[in-house]
Amino acid sequence: MNNSNRIAIGLLAFIAIILVGFFAEGLIGGYLNWPGTGSIFAIATLGFFMISSDQQK
Numbered sequence: 001m002n003n004s005n006r007i008a009i010g011l012l013a014f015i016a017i018i019l020v021g022f023f024a025e026g027l028i029g030g031y032l033n034w035p036g037t038g039s040i041f042a043i044a045t046l047g048f049f050m051i052s053s054d055q056q057k
Contacts, residue, residue: 013049016045017042017046018042020041020042020045021038021039021045022038023038024037024038024041024042025037025041
């Protein structure tokens with residue numbers, strides 16, 4: 001994989017992590033009154049991306 005593909009995948013992962021955190025905080029955190037939900041989901045999403053990229057190598 002060349003460098004531009006890595007940058008593109010990293011940028012997409014960054015945007016996905018931000019969106020997951022934002023929507024989890026808005027939907028789950030607001031509905032269940034659970035502050036910090038967005039951070040928990042964002043970290044879990046980051047872990048998913050790290051494990052899946054490690055398995056592809």
